[in-house]
Amino acid sequence: MVDLSARHARVAGDVERRVADVLRSGRYVGGPVVAQAEQAVADLLRRRFGVGVGSGTDALTLALRALGIGSGHQVIVPAVSFFATVESVLHTGAQPVLVDVLPDAPLLDPDAALAAVTPATRAIVAVHLFGNVACAPDTDIAIVDDSAQAVGTDPPPARGVLGAVSFYPTKVLGGAGDGGLVVTDEQALAQAVRRLGSHGMSAPNVHHRVAGHVGGNSHLDAVQAAVLLGHLPDLAVRIARRRQIAARYDAAFAGMTIPRDPGSTISVYVLRHPRRDALRSALGARGIASAVYYPMAMTAQAVIGGSPADARRRTPNAVAFCDQALALPCHADLTDADVARVTAAVLGAA
Numbered sequence: 001m002v003d004l005s006a007r008h009a010r011v012a013g014d015v016e017r018r019v020a021d022v023l024r025s026g027r028y029v030g031g032p033v034v035a036q037a038e039q040a041v042a043d044l045l046r047r048r049f050g051v052g053v054g055s056g057t058d059a060l061t062l063a064l065r066a067l068g069i070g071s072g073h074q075v076i077v078p079a080v081s082f083f084a085t086v087e088s089v090l091h092t093g094a095q096p097v098l099v100d101v102l103p104d105a106p107l108l109d110p111d112a113a114l115a116a117v118t119p120a121t122r123a124i125v126a127v128h129l130f131g132n133v134a135c136a137p138d139t140d141i142a143i144v145d146d147s148a149q150a151v152g153t154d155p156p157p158a159r160g161v162l163g164a165v166s167f168y169p170t171k172v173l174g175g176a177g178d179g180g181l182v183v184t185d186e187q188a189l190a191q192a193v194r195r196l197g198s199h200g201m202s203a204p205n206v207h208h209r210v211a212g213h214v215g216g217n218s219h220l221d222a223v224q225a226a227v228l229l230g231h232l233p234d235l236a237v238r239i240a241r242r243r244q245i246a247a248r249y250d251a252a253f254a255g256m257t258i259p260r261d262p263g264s265t266i267s268v269y270v271l272r273h274p275r276r277d278a279l280r281s282a283l284g285a286r287g288i289a290s291a292v293y294y295p296m297a298m299t300a301q302a303v304i305g306g307s308p309a310d311a312r313r314r315t316p317n318a319v320a321f322c323d324q325a326l327a328l329p330c331h332a333d334l335t336d337a338d339v340a341r342v343t344a345a346v347l348g349a350a
């Protein structure tokens, strides 16, 4: 689905020079390269502050903790996402409350979110899945953006008091390992996240609770920051090529496409097909890669007490999407011939 070696080749000279500079500097945790990457990605998301952390999962967890969310609280989460969105709520001690997505797109249904609000609700997580900005409900309850898949959208997600980014290697702006970032316009929240990721420390061996939580250890390493700075100048080119490929797919696959904003990064290109698994097997037989994002609604996850029956009853749109969605290769290292081959195979098999 993604060729990370080919992607590295696009920026290899700059990335390798920057990584070598970090290795020679001896400054591996914190320091100027991390600060530069934090600000560069915060600027991209049009936020004042960026705080590097160890992963997108940590970014979500620390963002929620910085808001003082914990035991006895509820956080509303859409039923279609990567499990990390749910997991991060559980890591704070709060209860994730899963709500359905829109009938025609795998994005939070704002009305369903509002209907799920209780006196215990402390936040709503808007997941900007596949590079598409979700519409958050109009409410005073804190919105947190799960922007793990939304770096580079135009415009960037704007509603969250805090946003969480992932630099997992397969993301459009991916590193050479795990990494994440919390973005916000509020200095006090940025400071809270930074302290939560540094053992709640104000000075060596002086530790505090932050918004009721004990700190931990979660940083964006300087080597990862250097890799990301080397990738950044290529981001606009990558996204433009993804949009071009997606437009070709859309034109060919009428009736199977899902709605998308023009400013989407197409972090993942997904179509819907009533016999998705048969289509996937037929593509596999023709040597075409495809992937299922995500095979089940979060309401069906046994680890949080869900089941397929529960999912069908509570979140039918999410279940229908998860049963039908198939992701196709869509990235900047595909040639026109590759795109034509994928298109022909889908049309031949659908």
Ligand SMILES: Cc1ncc(COP(=O)(O)O)c(C=O)c1O
Pocket: 055, 056, 057, 058, 081, 082, 084, 085, 127, 129, 146, 148, 149, 165, 166, 167, 168, 178, 179, 180
């Ligand atoms: C929507 C979503 N949320 C959260 C995460 C978690 O990010 P990470 O893998 O960096 O922990 C991901 C990453 O795959 C994601 O796609």
